[in-house]
Amino acid sequence: MEAMTEPNAAYRLTGLTLKNGWVVGERLKTGTEAGGSGGFFSVSYAVSKDGRTAFLKAFDLVKALKRGQAQGRSLVSILGDQAKAFTFETDLHDLCAGAKLRRVVRIIDHGEVDVPPEGHEQILQIPYMIMELADGGDVRGYLGKNTAVDLEMKLTYLKDVVLGLFQLHGVKIAHQDLKPSNVMIFGEVMAKVGDLGRASSQDHVSLHDNLDVAGDKNYAPPEQLYGYPLVGWLDRRMRCDLYQFASVIVFVFFGRTLNNALFEYLPQDIKPAFFHGTCSSYDTALPFLLSSFDTAISEWETQCPIWLGKDLMQIIRQAGHPDYLQRGARKALRQSVPQLGLDRFVSEFQRLILRASIEARKEASRAIA
Template sequence: MVKMLTDLASNLLGRKIGKWSVNKKLSGTANLGGGGFSSGYIAKADDGTVGYLKAINIHYAFQSTGKNFADLMNEITGDYIHERDLLAYCRDQGLDRIVAAIDGDIHHEPGHFIPVPYLVFELCEKGDIARHSQMASPGLAWRLRIFHGACVGLAQLHRHGIAHQDMKPENVLVFQDDISKLADLGRSTKNESGARFGNPCDGGDMAYAPFELWYRVNHPEWDVRRRATDLFMLGGVLAFLVANVNLLSLTLGKLPLNMQPRTNLNLSGWSGTYDALIPTLRRCLCEAVAEIVSTIRNDMRYPIERMLLWLCEPDPLRRGHPETVGQTFSDRYSLERIITVADRLAIDARIPERK
């Protein structure tokens, strides 16, 4: 069986995939919102449209996971259809801060046993914020404008009952005129019974996940379990933008080993309740945020510190803008007030600091 599995997805350069001529292979997929088990290309359609083609690499997934091949095919095909349909829904609903998929299909080629599911996205020539050249330049105005766009994109998803679940710097792309959009809905889920990626372990990159997931807290309410996670990750994006740091690791690193998450590398980690840990986590978060804002201009420190503490609050029931969280019978995770504050931050950052 293994000898029949040729790695077509990694060798599409020069081929015709549907109406797309594959002209360039990219060294990595993350800079264009790729994701795991995929290969990235620049492709040109018959009508001259240029896009980013993400080819799902079933061959690599099989080699990496060792799963039963038939089961893996079903799993990856299901994941592909889930992402394709979710992207089509976002496009049809006019979610303009979500990177648009402009085509997609499952490519079969004679002589190759494994098909290649693929999606073609609008081309982002400037890449993601993790690798953007502007991150090497001083100043907050550009960074906070990008953050505001990420807030708008996440709010668009949430209004339609979608949780992104993998908000991180690599999934915030910068387009022409510095318009930022959210990419990679491969781990996103909908607030529907039986929705794909709706289980507690189905989130995205744990390097950016909220504290409660590290301590295996699974809240029964969907909004708390999913949208609160997105808010925390949005705060992580802000921390990266203003100081190029990972807020999660910075905060957890301030805990003693016996209060850090219990993992295979730390068997002496926390065994108590999460609620009992929250006050200590909150103190460590305040220390981490203070370090982050100490590197930026004085007049912007307090509003950015406040935003980080709102979004990354250890108690998911208190996470978000305090006036929104505290309102009875309201949408506790609405991002409307967060967007308003983010917009003001971006405007204020354009004004030179008074000496």
């Protein structure tokens, strides 16, 4: 067994049999271990049962305790919050499964497992949830490919992601932490949105609802990074998801985040604290962000095939606009009751997928000739 970086009960599930017959296999590298941007108090494993494989997410209570105690919180309040977080996330997954959201990773089982004690440990009962295992990993493994066939695949994955967001919003859930590591690939033909650990529900309060940034700050929209106060569900939650989706598009096609492009060349007195700046005013920074956005859009268009560049830039411009009020499909925003129009983005990706298929056939014909 590999050396444990944090030797506590959550890291010692390998070999255990869970109450419903699932056998815990090897620990999976996720977050910073896998070259990503980290996670929130969880450890991942492969599990199997009757020839079926799945993905287990174990809650790392020791890490949560250490963080909470460093903040001066009591043991009771920390454990209480972790219990609420576990219940909230499993309830959201159960809701998604009941609504048959086919582009959201499905929960299979959840419960608690007793882990044999070691040393002076006190916490031995670890909550877990079991979900579909993405046999293709996450979308980060599909970067750097630019033939028409590969572009068709990327566009298909992105269509599935925005469809997953559309489905989540339809049951009043906002993801809040959409990033490449949470875009899971199944059979290399389908993508699903995974990890609802930082999601918000319009009908139920979660522990992180009051945070300026609920998820990964590398993918957070500018208004959140500058601490700009938003209250309404559409502006604060749904538009955050759409911005993060735009950043996933940028990452899939150009290998970087949208925030890196926006903040890279801004002076320090315009950048937010997360990007080592001193500015705390979204209104002050917005004109500079718009300029950076326009520059990036122009550069990215030149890196795309002629048939794709303009249309893809239109999607990024509408989904990832630094001005949150401009974020959304243009025709949907002009309706009497403004909407984001995620279904319109789905349709646009479907059109581009068809075009990519046509271009792939052309490439194949030229290769034969």
